[in-house]
Every structure is written in structure tokens, then in C-alpha cells.
Amino acid sequence: MKYTKLYRLLFVFTLGVFVLDSTQMGSAKVLLQTLNFKNFLPVISRTAGSTQRTVNLPNFGNDEIRFEEMAIFWFGRITPQENYTDVRMGYNNQEISVILSIFDRLLWYDETPSSADLTNWDAVSLYISADTQDKAGLSQYEYRFIGQLNDWQPNRSPWQSVSQGSAAGWKSITAPFTTFTGIRWEVTGGGVNNNKNNRGWVMQFGIPFTSLGPKSPPKSGDSWRFAIILHDRDDSAGTTISQKKYPENMEPSDPSTWGVLHFGLSNYQKPTAPPAGTTQIQNKLNGATVIDAAMGGTTGNLCNGDVNYIWTQWGNENYGSSADFNIQNQSDIADWPCFAKYYVTFPINQVPAGKIILSATLTLHHWGNSGPLTGPGAGQRSYIHVFTVSEDWQENQITWNNAPLAFENIGQRWVDMAPASTTWPGIPITWDVTKAVAEAYFRNAPVRLALYSSDSAYSSGKFFLSSNAEDWVAVGRPKLTISWGNP
Template identity: 50%
Template sequence: MSFETGRGRSLPVRWLITLGILTLMGMGLLLLSRRPPSPSPTLTEGTLPSSSPTLSAPPALRDLCALEMLPRIHAPYFEGLIPFEQSAIAWFGQVSPTRNYTDIRVGYNARELFIYLAIFDRHLWYDENPTPQTLTQWDAATILLDTSGGDRLSLSSWRFVAQLYSEPSPSRRNVERGSAEGWKPIHVPFNAVPGWRGNALNDDRESDRGWAIGFTIPFSSLGLTSAPPEGTIWRLAVRVHDRDSIEDPSLEETSWPPSASPDDPSCWGFLHFGLPAYHATAVPTGYIRIRRPVRSSPLVPDANVGGTTSNQCPGDEYYIWNEWGNRNDGHAPDFNIQNQSDVADWPCFAKYYVTFPLDAIPRGKTIISATLTLHQFGNAGDPGQARPSWIQVLIASADWDEEAITWNNAPLAYENVGGAWVDPLLEWPGWPGVPRTWDVSYAVAQAYARGEPLRLILYSADSAYHSGKYFVSSDTEDWNTEGRPLLEVWWGESH
């Protein structure tokens, strides 16, 4: 892999991306008209439409959450280079003056595993005279893997550590292998390329934004001849180490999963090779459309967290470190989904949470397929600046409150389940906007089997500037009911 790094720059992706200074995302397409659409049904049940999907036979759903609902990342496989913006996305931590937040991106090809961390951090410090034992006392990251998927340290357990620096440095990397007696040093090839954005490393000015590091771990270094077969499950944990001054000791570490212990693989999450797939064979018998019927209804709560359409890219340093992560936007009429490779622009990043009730689906049925539809009305950037976004769908790990959800308290993702490309709009499309769809069959089948609502998160692993995509929320005015998020589910009888 090749990355470009330098002073005051964020880690680019495999192809070289020139990073500029913090770019404020424009609203792009303006809200030019508000014509009420014709009314449409909101929560209806009927016969299966003739155009419904026909799906082939399913394997039984694999229960991947046997241990306390520990989260998992489904890593997509790629031929050749690993596209940065299509890597699986996950995250952990919080934004504050003394706490770090981290986005995780994961992908793999036949030769190597790619794990990229983008870390929001106000003070960037590295060790001028590092040793393997002191790497984690400064800004650094640890990747923990167990290739057997086991719950105890063994020869299948690996610990890869890399410290922030201005350029790749072997003296700031270390790898250890597990054993019954604990971790032991070992020399195997891997790479960890850092990058950063801010005033300067190792200074006391409070004007840094964060740093990033891309790990590439050859499968040959783990004793494998090639990538694991699709469906293989390993253990994975990520730990981010933080130091905010030269005099004070390192601060509390943050981890994915939050309870991860470096010496106990039973508390690590799961790394599943390949995206989940769902297929069902059943005689179609039912169909339902679920969306909020009127604005005052509590049905289908949704919320935007982070750089929302009304709060994009704020530049005040006090605000972004102290208030940005604690802002609630549970009742905005629209929302933004946004990410990019330049970690300096994290005040522009935004996620979307939405919950659909499934109790109107009769019990004892087989979910055949399900589709989420959102209506896009605009995007960040001036015409010609925006790029397509691979917007990912994830399952939330817990319930949340529309009145109180924020970037900092929103539940983490339990697992990623797929995605869809969303193109930028070249002109104002008129209301209700342009429908964009995602296959959420796997997620609905999982939630239905557990007797729970469908709790989704949408986020992206974008690389380019101006990546924000704007959609209509459940809280839009009643004249725009058709633009509200819509879940369609088809079910049937198994034989």
C-alpha cells in the first residue's frame, strides 16, 4: 500500500489524495419549492405486489451474537486495491477536550487485511525516544486479532501497535503474539502509516483536529497462505491510546468494543470475512409499508447526529470540542449523511438513526425481503464538486431516545449489513426528492426473529470532500408525507 503523509495532513487512501485546509460544506442544492405531494398510504397491509422480489432458498440465519451481543464488523472483500470509501465502517469513543472519538474502516483482499483509524484528538503527542514498552503511553493505536475466533490468548492471538509520528517509522511499530503465559515479542511484517491534521505535533496549542493511521497486515504474517474463506470469523478489538501533554501521563484509553481487554479475547468483538447475505424461500402472502403517517405521530422516530444540515462544519474551537458532540437534532425535517478522509473536517461528519416498528407483521412468518427508501433532495458542495457516496446500513446495538440522542450518547453499531451508491444531484429535483433504496432484508429478518423493532444507522466511509447527502426525515411537514423514510417488507409461509 502507498500513502502520502506530511506535516498537517490527514492520511490519504491508496491513491494519493491531496488534502487542503478545512473546507466548509455548502448546502449545495437550495430548497426552491414546497409543493405538497399527493397523499399516499402510510401503514398498510395487503397482498404481495406482482413486482415483488423472488428470492432463492435461505441458509438458516447464523447467530453471530452468542456472547453478550458483542459487536461485529463484516469486512468486504475486494479484488486488487481496497477502495477506501467502500470499506466497512464502525466507530467508538466520544468527542470532548479530553476524550477521543474514532472511525474504523475495514476491508481485505487476497493478500492483506486493511484497518484504518481516523481519530478526533485535540492534542497530538508522540514519544521522541520510543521503545516497544512505551509506545502506548503516547498517541498510538493497537489492533488485537485472534485468528481462531477463540476466547483465550493463544498462538492465534496477535497484538499490533503503532504510534503517531510525522511519517512511517519502524521504531514506532511493534507486534506481539499470544501464548498461555501472555504476550511475547515477535518479528513479522506489517505496515502502519500515520497522518495528522493540526498546528504541529508535540506542541501545547489547542488547534489540532486529529490523526489517522492505516494498518495493512499481510495474511502471510499471520501464518496464512491467502485470505480466509468467506464466512470465517476472527476476534477483533481496537484500542486508541491518548496523551495530551509532555508532562502529564497518558489519558484513559478508548476501545472497540468498549469493554475490550487487551488480555482477554472473550471481550473482543468479531471480524467476519464477507458481507452478510440473506435469501429466503417462502410462498408470498403479505406485504406492508411502514412510515410515519403524520408529523405528530411517534411512529418511525429518527434523528441526525453530528454535522446536520442546520449545523454543518462549525469552526468555533470551543463549540466543536465541548458542544458539538452533545447537540440533539431529533426533530429536524431533514438530515445529512457525511464522512471523508480528511480528519480535520470531522465537524462535518454526520450519521442518521431511524427505528421502524415491526409489530404489524404477523408472527410466525418468513421474511422474504425488505427495502428502505429515503428521499434525497440535495447534497454538499457546488454543482460538479460532489461525488457519489457508498452509504452503509448498520444495525444499532441498543434503543435510543429521539429527544436526547447525540453523537456522544448514540448507540454504537452492532453490525454493518450492506450499502448502496447515492449519486449527487445536479439540480433541484422538486419534492419529495429522489428516492434512494437499500436492501435491508437481513436486518429486518434479524430484528423480526428477536421480536424487536428495526433499529438502523446510516453512515458512510467516504473519502472525497463535499460528500454530504441530504434527505427528508420523519419530521417533515405533513404535505411531504411521501418523502418520509419508508420501510417495505414482504413475507411468506415456509413449507
């Protein structure tokens, strides 16, 4: 199976002055498989929702799985000794695809691997329960796929394994699946098994449904379970490093602790009732306080290339007071200092009690781009996802490393480049967040959202106004519009 565009560059040339039409370097496009990274409820107001972290998978049918349109989520931390990963997932009629972009400074793999100790090196364990029934113990419907990093060797078989669950535990089996890995060095050099700095590596799994037992393939709307463990090694001795898990409390032998893998995009069904009112919520409007913050390579920290800074400080920076922000991602992991997410929390106590949430939209005002509109390295449109977040956070403390994980991806859309004719406060861009508002309203809680993109192209960042935008562009602050009715 082919995947659309992944990119390669030898050095990271993405620093510059960013305004409405800014400049960022681009590079040649290549396919993911050919990359050689080596050298460079009833749906009413009373809806509680799921209690487990959930990923809603896009279905590409008979088509190729498009990298930019895969679901995305993340976990881990960025420090000299810890790893972080973006995870993209999607499926078509033949297989599930899982792609991890792993920010990892020191890369180690076993040059003479054994299936018994694949996870003692840089590796990924992917757990899938191909069963719609929720249960605590292992059965024949649970599978564990392991892929270890390797370097130049074209035959991946020695660096991967698959096991099947049973009452006695995990048992090794033979079942077809594929893995692919790629490495991205630091600007100053890099490599494997040598204690030199790198930017990270990629692990791609292709899991045919024919390898997932008698209940596969799933029907649209089915929910399975899944989990991931990110294994790390940073020296030849194999000094113990804590694993990174998703969900964070997962237990490998207890599928009830794994996340929900829902086949199909979020399918929230809006209720029907006569509209009775509309509430708009913006920071400082009618006394509302809306907190928000971006993190990572946002407008105050665009594509920093300092090797020491990106591993020791980048993940701990707070931008809660910034008047604007960037949302950005791409397929080339070498550019991860350009990646940026956004979190926002809206109070909804201005919506009267005892109502039905009919619809809700989030509006952000898009005023600029991270690349030029034309010519070499021209910016590209972005595929930006919106997520629910279940935990509180503090505006003046939230960072890339301490931000709560996304709970569920509930919407997504393409955002085009802002043209040169864009005027303040920018172009209004909306996402449907009815599900998030209905669930928060039921819980008598604020609406907590996060936004991140799953883009492949360079120069795909999009700049928006934040809740701290000055009063003269107050209309451009993030806005939540809620339509409600009577039961």
C-alpha cells in the first residue's frame, strides 16, 4: 500500500520573520516507503459520553490511506532522556495503518535481534483487541505487534514480531503484517548506536484485517480496543528508562484499560427540538473568561534550531499570555521544533440550566501562514483536528510536556492559506463541537478543547488570534456559539 507524501531534507532551514505572508524553506517530496532517513446517549443535553480515551478512525474505503487525513493523537514528553510521539491512524478495506513520529535524541537498536528482547531497544508495542465486547482478561481476539528500530537493513522481519492473547498470556504466532522505520539526524550529525544527537525516528505498522481473527474486518461504527507502549534505549548498557504508554494507565494483559478504537469518524447525532436561544462566549464578552494557550513552535517560538534548547527547554515553555498562536505539523520529523498545538477552555454557565444542546461551533480567526503564498516552498493548506480534553489546566503553566492528553477527536477540516488580501481580524474558521458542548453541559463542566494538525507538507502552519488579542480586534478572539432548545 502506498501513502501520500512524506518529505526529506538534509538540514532544517525554517527560521525567519513570520507575518501575514511569511517565508519557510521547502524540499523535495518522497513516498513514505521509499524514504532513506539515514543521512539527514440519547443525544440530548444529558449525555455522558465515553469514559475511555477514544480515537475515531477515518475510513478510506478502496482508496489509499492519505497521510494528511489520518486521525492523530499524542503522548510522552520531550527531554534529553524522554520520548514523545505523534500517532496517526486510519484504515481502508484491507488494513489498519499506524504511523508513529517519535521525538528521540539517542537511537539504539539490536544489530543481531532476538524476538524475545525486541522491546529492550528503541521499539513500539501496538496492542489491538479485535472484539467489540469489553473484558478484562486476554483472549484469542487480542494481538500484540512489536516493531524495533533498525538502520539500513531492508529485511524488517528480524526486528518485528506478533503475539496472540490467551488465558495463559501472550503466545507468539505467525501472521502477516508490515513495519517500516526511518531515522532523522540532527543538523550537526547523528546516527544509531553511537551516542550522537538525532531528531527522532518513524515507525509505521500495516496490519491486514486478515491477520486479526474471525471478528475482522470491523463494521463501520464498531469499537475495538487498542493501546501503545513506546520503548526507549539511550546507551549500549540498556540503562532502564520508563516506558511511555497510551492510554497512560494501560495494562498489557487487561484490554479494559486500553483506549477505544472507533471505526469511522465521530458520529454524534444532534437532537431535534425548536431552538429557544443562542449563547456566544468570548473572552471579556458578558463577563466571560476564556483561557487559552499554544505550545511548541507557536508564533513566539517558531522553528527554534538550537540543539540544547529544543531538548531541555522547548517542551517546557508557556505561551498563555500570547495574543496569537500557530497550529502546525508535518511528516518530516526533523522539523518537530516547528510543530505547535493549541488548547482553549470556555465556561458555559451562561447557557440556562435544563436545556437541550442543539448545536455548537468553535470559531477561530485565521490571519497568517508559515510560508509564502507562491513560489518555491509555498505554504500548503492544513488539516486541523479538534479534540475534547477531560482535565483542567492552568493558562500560565500549561506546556507541551504537561498539557493533558486529548480525550477524543471529534472533528476535522481543511484550512486554506490566508490570502494576501486578508484583513484584520482575519478569516473566521469554524469547527462543529456540539458533542463536546453537550457532554460538558451534562457534567456541569467547562468546554475544554485542543487543536492540532496532521499535515504532511512543509510550510503548513496557520496563525490565529487568541483570547488575549487586543481589544481593537476583540471580535477575532476564539468564540463558542451554542444553540439550545427546551426539552
